[in-house]
Amino acid sequence: MISTRERNGFSLVEMIVAIGLLAILTSIGTVMFFRMSDLWARGRLRVHLDAVAEMALAELRDDCAEIIPSATAGQALQGIEGEVKDQVLWANVPDDKVVLPVLSTGMMGRRSAAAVSYHIDREANALVRTANDPRAETPSPSRAVVTEGIAGLCIEYATGSATEPWVRSWSESRHPEAIRVSVLVVDKDQPSEQVSRKAVFPIHVQ
Numbered sequence: 001m002i003s004t005r006e007r008n009g010f011s012l013v014e015m016i017v018a019i020g021l022l023a024i025l026t027s028i029g030t031v032m033f034f035r036m037s038d039l040w041a042r043g044r045l046r047v048h049l050d051a052v053a054e055m056a057l058a059e060l061r062d063d064c065a066e067i068i069p070s071a072t073a074g075q076a077l078q079g080i081e082g083e084v085k086d087q088v089l090w091a092n093v094p095d096d097k098v099v100l101p102v103l104s105t106g107m108m109g110r111r112s113a114a115a116v117s118y119h120i121d122r123e124a125n126a127l128v129r130t131a132n133d134p135r136a137e138t139p140s141p142s143r144a145v146v147t148e149g150i151a152g153l154c155i156e157y158a159t160g161s162a163t164e165p166w167v168r169s170w171s172e173s174r175h176p177e178a179i180r181v182s183v184l185v186v187d188k189d190q191p192s193e194q195v196s197r198k199a200v201f202p203i204h205v206q
Contacts, residue, residue, distance in 0.1 A: 048194035049185045055147045056127050056183050057199045063116050063129075064201035068100040070175055073113050074102030077203070079170035079179075080158055084122065086151050088188050094154035094167070095120055098179070104131055120153050121145075122143070125188060128154065151194075152184030178202045 020036035070076035082095035097119040116131045127150040132141035156166040157176035170176055180200045188195040 012131075031154075037108065045187060045193050046195065047192070049149070049187065050149050051198070052149045052185045053183050053195050053197035055151055057181060057197060059129060059146045060118060060181055061129075061199065061201055062098050063102050064179065066104065067164055067175065067203055067205060068101055068103050068113060069205045070101065070173065073100055074114075074116070075174060076173055077101065077157075077170060077175045077179075079168075079176075081168040085124070086186075088125070088186055088191050089151060093152035093184060094153040094182070095122075096153050098155050108187075118146075118153070120150055126150060138172075142181065149185050149187065150180070150183055151186040154182040156180040156182075174206050175203045 032165065064161060078099040080097040082097060082194055083092050084095040086089065086093045090135065097117060099117045102114055102116050102156065103111055104116065114131045116129060118127065118129055121128045122124070126148040127146040128142050129146050132145045155167075156168055156179065157170040158180070159165060159167055159176040160177045166180060178200055182196065182198040185195045185197075
């Protein structure tokens with residue numbers, strides 16, 4: 001007569017197989033966790049860089065809406081083309097500068113003509129807005145950092161010509177029909193993370 005005994009546990013082989021499967025699943029889970037964490041961090045960084053670009057474009061958009069006629073301002077819009085080797089990217093990037101004659105709101109809410117310029121401060125790695133009264137005998141410009149992280153600023157000017165619709169500099173006695181602004185935003189700690197944004201701002205006065 002054959003006797004049977006009830007098994008109360010796992011065999012050694014079964015335990016080894018179970019431990020091996022558990023180790024594989026743990027490794028896969030760990031890899032997926034770190035991948036998801038990296039994707040989440042990169043997503044947050046992208047959102048931040050997008051916000052920086054939008055902040056820069058919004059400031060320029062507001063000033064372009066306040067541009068006054070060149071006859072009133074005593075000067076037309078001025079655009080200076082530039083290029084520089086960025087110390088974060090170690091590559092040549094556009095480094096343009098623009099001067100806008102605008103109607104600005106000063107202290108006590110007074111509205112007056114002002115020459116507003118935009119350029120990149122390379123030491124601070126920031127877009128800077130400078131405003132002053134071009135008619136003042138002793139100009140005292142006010143300087144403000146719009147946002148940090150701007151590595152490149154490219155500004156093009158609409159000529160109204162079919163043969164050459166856009167140019168990179170402007171020194172005419174009249175305003176261009178529009179300006180097209182491109183900004184390059186770079187994270188200084190991770191230079192491979194970059195965002196480039198472009199916008200066109202029409203100019204409705206001459």
